[in-house]
Amino acid sequence: MSAATPSKSGPLLTMRGLHIEATGFDGHPIIIVDGIDLDLERGQVLGLIGESGAGKSTIALAAMGYTRGGARITGGDIVFDGRNVLEMPYxxxxxxxxxxxxxxxxxxxxxxxxxxxLMHQIIEAPVLHGVMSAEEASQRAVDLFHRLKVPDPDTFGRRYPHQVSGGQLQRAMTAMAMVCEPDVLILDEPTTALDVTTQIEVLAAVRDVMREFGTAGLYITHDLAVVAQISDRIMVLRDGRTVEVGETQQILEAPRETYTRDLVAARRFHVKAGEGGSETPQALLEARGIDAGYGSVKVLKGVDVAVHPRETVAVVGESGSGKSTLARVVTGLLPPTRGQVLFQGEALPPALGQRSREQLRRIQMIYQMPDVALNPRHRVYDTLARPLQFYHGLRGKELREEVNRLLDDIELGGDYAQRFPGELSGGQKQRVCIARALAARPDVVICDEPTSALDQLVAESILELLQRLQDERGLAYLFITHDLGLVKAIADRVVVMKSGEVVQQGPKAEVFSPPAHPYTELLLASVPEMRVDWLDDVLETRAGQELAER
Amino acid sequence: MILSLVAKRLALGVLTLWLVSLLIFAITEILPGDVATAILGQAATPETVAAIRNQLGLNEPAWWRYLQWLTGAIQGDFGISLANQRPVAPQILGRLENTLFLASVAAVIAVPLAISLGLIAAIKQHSLLDRTISLTTLASISVPEFFIAYLLIFFLAVQAGWFPSMARFDADMGFLEQLGVIVLPALTLVLVVLAHMMRMTRATVLNVMAQPFVEMAELKGVPKWRIVVQHALPNALAPIINVVALNLAYLVVGVIVVEVVFVYPGLGQFMVDAVARRDIPTVQACGLIFAAVYVTLNMLADIGAILANPRLRHPR
Structure with a gap:
């Protein structure tokens, strides 16, 4: 609490020439943060933005004098409230x-x-630091639960973490951070793991609480549109260096550096021009009246989806809506309890093991996490050669040439054949996964959130690659995603799912043009826009709607 | 949900015991040699052998003898010893008490010590203390138990003369006197089981220490020891409980070598003697008791691990 605050004027937190290093596997030092200067005023929020590896979290954690495993602060000063953090004893x-x-x-x-x-963990810090008694802390926590609009705030703290939803847990963590009324709150991508609709609520709740208590913040994110809603200033970081610092408005509207301009532009994909795909009467892949679930839990209820040749069908919905389960049913990993999957009008056996090699070949899959989708002990060559041998019986020189051709196709080149996945970046790994799917020469590729684990600019290049491959090879995509911005850019047709049912489906223009289904409308309105007052506008509109409904 | 899981484990335990009883009976049944001939030794004539076989019921079919043996065993009647014609149960009981006494003393020292050392090693990871603890426990687990026993006898009994080298144990002794007698065998057992439990505690706690909620606790300003005890240990309980149970079972079931070295009148030595004398009812009874201890401890560990899981204890 602020009883011991020596000065009320001057910046709350300053960093000068901060250097942080880690030691690599080969014993050489790796520079993570390379001479950062940072100023944070009382009550202000500074957004730290950049791709993974830019050093955002490392810089913010250094403010607490903390570094993650193996890293150490090798230079510079961190002054918090007039005292040098680095000179403090543990x-x-x-x-x-x-x-x-x-x-x-x-x-x-x-x-x-x-x-x-939850309560046990929330009151741990205040009691341990001797700031307040357990009863006082519990009362404050309940008060914060009210402010953060948690359901059943009075009894919420008695629950265990696994008993509450992701959005509620995120609020509980905000309450845990706010219970001592800190001067600075470090928010490390607090809404990235949440659905778009939940993200808005949590973002608004966090912002309100911070404003109320006059808490300063370091808000870490890779999403410029999100950080614009909460930050006064934004600092763009890349490879541990500052690219640009400025007022939020200026960064969004008049970025000075090329890199910042790229980041701002990344959200505005090159929207796919015409309605691709051919509306042949015969669908390439069709799921009819699918019911499926795990044990007694029903996940899909009467789902109908059709994919025609050369088109991209986007399946959108929040987590738990059954998108990925649908992919598992189509590929045969999870046999449905009712309904069937048809390929070119012929029913496919429900289980993977009963499908013929030819049937398997024509439906391939790309996963969300390229890190775990590749065998870390197989070189790129082995990963790509396997499907070529299995499906097409290639061997010897022919096999090597085909692997090289695939690597050229995904813009990596033959030099990469002898590498292990550990020697590739996230984007390169996803390219290898795409090549592996292509090796089978499929008709349909199921893409399960293929870009959501990647940084914005990398994701964009992967999407461009997928687009080009579709044009060249006439592939059809069943594209699963929660990102509506993405859907707008790449889809021909859209399937909107909610709690295991299809809420709405049709050509993109039709689904997205008003009057859309209310749930589609909600999803659309929840996609953060690259302007400062977007969140206020959304909240205002919703409040207005609620009033009108009463 | 949790009740049905626990009930399932209990049922599995009973099933395992029943299978073990079948196995024990079958093995003693197919042992080479004839019991009647063995008892009579030199005096074996075809007539006397037939008479003894009749008297022991060996002419009945095997399944019938198994049923009789099992129903008897359930009621605590393990039949008559072939060696001295006295009931088996009372003889075993005394030996079992001795074995359990030694095992409990060793467990009371070893379990808390192992867990504390494991926690200390985890808190001070990579420090000199951690390395010392890890190295000594590794050394003690690598040396055969009889060797540890002879080392202890050599230094503490022969050279220093602090403790008796032979555990002349008697039920009529006072408690403290009993303790004094079993110091060396108990110490041997502690050294044998310590390392396993300590290393498991250290490894699982360190594993949990890599979780984000531990970093969170550190960023809340929670001191290291409290992070380990409050945040890491409760989430590392299941594997620790399992390894503790395995070692407790070893203390009861696997101490035969130590009993022999210290001439301690425990159940293990009794069983070995019975095997030598071809005293089948005693061997069967000992086998069944050892199996029961082993199965029960492991079943308790399974149930303990279920109870340690907050997701099962507090369902949604």
Missing amino acids: HQRRKLRGDRISYVAQSAAASFNPAKT
């Missing part, structure tokens, strides 16, 4: 943490101890 730094500066992590589910109640 027990003083510890006093700072959770009291004056606190942290909200990306994954609330992983950041709560599963064996303790």
Whole structure:
């Protein structure tokens, strides 16, 4: 609390020439943060934006005198409230943490101890730091639950982390961070793991609480549109260096650096021009009246989806809507309890094991996490050669040539054949996954969120690649995603799913043009827009709608 | 949900015990040699052998003898010893008490010590203390138990003369006197089981320490020892419980070598003697008791691991 605050004027937090290094596997130092200067005024929010590896989290955590495993601060000064954090002994730094500066992590589910109640964990810091008694802290927590609009705020704290939803858990973590009324709140991608509709609510709740208590913040994200809603200033980072710092408005509307301009532009994809695909009467792939689930849990209820040659069908919906389960049914990983999957009008056997090699070949899949979708012990060559041998019986020189051709096709080149996945970047791994799918020469490729684990600019290049391959090879895509911005850019037809049912489907223009289905409308309105007052507008519109409904 | 899981484990335990009883009976049945001939030794004539076989019921079919043996065993009647014609159960009971006494003393020392050392090693990871603890426990697990026993006898009994080298144990002794007698065998057992439990505690706690919620606790300013005890340990319980149960079972079932070295009148030595004397009812009874201890401890560990899981304890 602010009882011991020596000065009320001057910046709250300053960093000068901050250097942070880690030691690589080969023993050489790796520079993570390379001479950062940062200023944070009281009550202000500074957005830290950049791609993964830019050093955003490392910089923010350094404000608490903390570095993650193996990294160390090798130079510079960090002054918090007139005191140099780096010169503090460990027990003083510890006093700072959770009291004056606190942290909200990306994954609330992983950041709560599963064996303790929420309240136990929320009041741990204030009681431990001697700021307040357990009763006072519990009362404050309940008060924060009210402000953060948590359901059943009075009893919420008695629950265990696995008993509440992701959005609620994120709010509980905000309450945990705010309970000591810190001077600085570090928010590390707090809404990235949430659905778009939940993201708005959590974002608004966090912003309101911070404004109310006059809390300053470091808001870390890779999503410029999100950070624009909450930040006064934005700092663009790349490879541990500052690219540009400025007022939020200026960064969005008049970015000075090319890199910032690219980031701003990344959200505005090259929208697919014509309605691709051919509306042949015969669908290439069709799922009819699918019911499916896991054990007694029903996930899909009467789902009908059709994919025609050369078209991209986007399946959108929030987490839990059954998108990925649909993909599992189509590929045969999960046999449906009712309904069937047809390929060119012929029913496919429901289970993977009963499908012929030819049937398997024609439907391929690209996964969300390229990191885990590749065998880390197989070289790129082995990964690509396997489907070529299995489906087409290639061997020897022919096989090598075909692998090289595939690598050229995904814009990597034959040099990459002898690499292991560990030697590739995230984008390159996803390209290898795409090549593996292509090796079978499929008709339909099921893409399960293929870009959501990638940084914006990398994601964009992957989408361009998929687009080109579709044009060249006449592929059809069943594209699963939660990102409506993406759907607008790449889809020919759209299937909107909610709780295992298809809410609406049709050509993109039809689905997205008013009057859309209310749920589609809600999803559309929840996509953050690249302007400062977007969140206020959305909240205002919703409040107005609620009034009108009463 | 949790009740049905626990009930399932209990049922599985009973099933396992029943299978073990079948196995024990079948193995003693196919042992080479004839019991009647063995008892009579030199005096075996075809007539006396036939008489003994009749008297022991060996002419009945095997399944019938199994049923009789099992129903008896369930009621605590393990039949008559072939060696001395006295009931088996009372003889075993005394030996079992001795074995359990030694095992409990070793467990009371070893379990808390192993877990504390594991936690200390985890808190001070990579420190000199951590390395010392890891190295010594590794050394003690690598040396055969009889060798540890002889080392202890050599240094603490022969050279220093602090403790007796032979555990002349008697039920009529006072408690403290009993403790004094079993110091060396108990110490041997502690050294044998310590490393396994300690290393498992250290490894699982360190594994949990890599979780984001541990970083979160650190960023809340929670001190290291409290992070380990409050946040890491409760989430590392299941594997620790399992390894503790395995070692407790070893303390009861696997101490035969230590009993022999210290001439301790435990159940293990009793069983070995019975095997030598071809005293089938005693061997069967000992086997069944050892199996029951093993199965029960592992079943308790399974149930403990289920109860340690907050998702099962507090369903949605």
